[in-house]
Amino acid sequence: MNAPPLLELDRVQKFFPISRSVSEYFAGRPGRNIHAVDGVSLTVGSGETLGLIGESGSGKTTLGWLVCRLHSVTGGRIRFGGEDVTELAGPALRAWRRNVQVVFQDPVGSLDPRLRVWQIAGEPLRAQGGLGKSEVRRRVRDLLPSVGLPPDCLDQYAYEFSGGGRQRISLARALSVSPRLVVLDEPTSALDVAVQAQILNRLVELQRARRMAYLLITHNVAAVRYVADRVAVMYLGQLVELGSMRAVLDRPVHPYTKALIAAVPALDVRRRRTRYRIGGDVPTLIDPKPGCRFAARCPFVIDRCRVEDPPLTAYPGDPERLVACHRAEEVRDIAPSELLAPAGAS
Amino acid sequence: MGVRDTLRLFWAVLRANPLTLAGFLMVAVLCGLAGIMAIDPWLLVRYGPIQTSSASYAPPSWAHPLGTDNIGLDIYSEVMRALPLDLGIALAIVGASVLIGGLLGLVAGYWDRPGTAGGASSIVILRTTDVFLAFPSLLLALAITISLGRGPWQAVLALMLTWWPYYVRLVRGEVLAVKHLPYIQAARAAGVSEGRIVLRHVVRNILEPIVVYLTMDIGTVLVVFSTIAFVADAIPYPSATPEWGSMLSYYQQILPIASYPWLVFGPGAAIFLTVLAFSLLGDGLRDVLDPRTRRALVRSRSRPLPEVPAEASPARPDDPEAKLSGEVPQPA
């Protein structure tokens, strides 16, 4: 592998300052920050899909926005195609945007209600190319069948479509400039099961046809299983596990990954009799203390976990596999299903 | 929704709602009459400015539809002569306020990140607006009018100075609501420059509530302006350029000695009808622009919505998603 990866994040950080009251300011107390993303390093290769799993507060959405430079980083570097794009701004940034596009979660809010389909889907084209109106219409019309929309709906408005239709329009917008990477932020969360299946099929087909890379950000483990080649798991702004999809989803090592996989409801009526035993809530993102951030909820916690940050280390036997746990060796063979106790057990 | 759709919807609301239709017609008539009066007054009135007739205090009749006053001025002519002035002043004040206040509100709402130049200017704009808003607008306008010297232009200027803060608040609120919607971020991600985002996305999406507000504001401004003219004696009457408020002020001084109701009926009714017209129209516009009622109106339009959402109509015959309901033969 001598070609650099398409996207490389190097210890990326994003902090959001909490506004201080006037008295705090004068008292000289340092400002507090929300550590939304706290030192994440990962790569995405050309044409592959990296699934980014996490729950609220994990920072996965913020990371996705950092990748498409809708936020600027507080620390760390972002490299795209070998070039450092962390500091891009102004016209250079806008020109670079044709390489990375986004599909958002909210099918209603992500489309301007005042615009027609060709205007929405053609917006990146107009912003990048200075193309005329008829040329944009022609290109959008040619693009629509590949996302499953009829070519004659160019002049319709977004409100005339259902949720699945709107996501297709979003997808068409993202694809219009033939980006090399598409960031998909929970693309199917607002959709019904049958429509989700359609959109996921579509995403895989398009990836094969156009050789694009995807950064799939979601909490839906089944969607990741279908679409992703590699998986990264985030918790409270940090990466806790990274590896191939099969390895992470079928044989998770990190306790949080195990807890997440165990929590996903399966179509199994025997689970009527099981009880989920991981308690606790997500602790605060504000100036977190040192130590493993999952320590408060981890069923395998030891004293060391509470004081020492576990580094993301390669997993013996599988160099592509990274886990951030002090007890990775000992807990690795415990299956997620063991976190589900049968009814009656305490 | 584009312009054509909005207009079509507006027409549907007009048909469905008689009050709105009345308001729309009244506004149309008023504007038409004002236009005619501005171009060729003789089409509508028979008496020139400050043209007195011999009959004073004449009750309404065919020759004098609203009667005459103490010096024989035909009240109808004076009222009609005042129409373009009053309407024009109200529109000018609202227009100026929307432009100034709207621009300031846009800047204050869109570029407001703390710690940047935009953030600082936003704070300056907002606090200045707060200061203006702390005063009761009518009193402030009165004070400014009187201190500038009582005159029509002073009154107009005073109102422009007191009226823009409301629009700063209104526009800023709308901008804040729209600013964080995903489609703005999507436009940014597409590489659209900030200026274009503001014009193309933000302004177009905040236009509707502002249009509703300013339509109804025209009536309010008219009343306030007439009140200032009335209270501050800002506009002399009789004059070549009458104004309803000043007419009311003059006639109500006469009333104790000559209590003929038609004296004040004319200008009073003119103000009332104008305000009513704009209020009804504004109310109807709000129905057009409210997403909930709009959706109900959209459904009942004559053009049927497709039974099947667009994504399921046949794009390619072998596309498994492309089955239209009921039209593809199923295996037996």
Next chain:
Amino acid sequence: MTDPVLTVEGLTVNYSVGAGTFHALQDVSLEIRPGEVVGIVGETGCGKSTLGHAIPRLLPEPPARIESGRIVFRGTDLVTVPRWKLPMVRGTGIAMIFQEPLNSLNPAFRVYDQLAEAVRIRRLRESGRLPMFRPDRDDPFDYSRPPPPPKGGTLANAIVPGGVTAEAVQGRRLGSYRDDVLEYLRLVRINDPETVLGLYPHELSGGMRQRVMIAMALSEKPSLLIADEPTSALDVTIQAQVLTLLKELIDEIHTAVLFISHDLGVIAETVDLLGVMYAGRLVEIGPAAEVFESPRHPYTKALLRATPNRSKAEGALDTIPGAVPNLSRLRPGCRFQPRCVLARPVCANDPHPPLVPIGFGPAPAVHRTACLFPEEVAQLP
């Protein structure tokens, strides 16, 4: 066999929308026995939320109309109960929890106040000072007397901003309510109930808010609990916690539950009996294990197959072609027919196929389907 807590028979609900009629529910029948958990699953627009709201008559009745059918709750048909008597049924008879607890908890009141209100109402009803729904007895309540004022002054003080601090709530001699409220908070496994008492809903996490909602619902000791997508807005691990809590409480308290969700996995691990809804009709109902393992309706089968469970290397996901029909413009016959793999001409004829039992078993819990060809469904891949 004990009588069912709730029997819905032939419920049909229409909405008048502009010019037309929206057939939200048509001919829905089901039964819930004490201690049983009945799940209703379906996609958006199938009418499951309408059903959940129709049962305690929480639908806005001017646009919505109950055209026909009965909702028999502990022997009384709620459709015939006059509207002013309905609040007596709710709370102590039927309780409901909703999807987004931030919307269903009043943001202006602390947790203590909202729970105390529920406890207070129950106490007043049990002691006879407020009317309670007693289906098995004559109504002894004297409606000529006004309702009693709130005791302990808690609820009046709640409105004063800053008037009630956490410390004040803890220290106040509030007597009876506080102990009950704490007990219910412990019941829903909240670790530090004393602190939670003084918090506002927005200061709690999503999982905590949902637990408070469950506490509110159960504090009135209802005969029937309707849960409308209670975990859809929660993170996966929190959802698992809340579902575990619900399962434990259901087993302890033996309330009958109607559990509504769009998520088949959540339904699978929570319910005893499962009903599948499509386009306003119940198309299949039966014991959860049977419905999952051998579905007898093409829609159920398609829904189960469309749930993603494999990697892309193993082939494309199965989808259901077409889209949900427009409920204001319905065609005759089976509503799933346009999208059904097994459809044939007879399916497009009125009347809609009725729910018929297949197989044998005790009558109320038998597996029923609204397809004319259930055997062929069994043979689909």
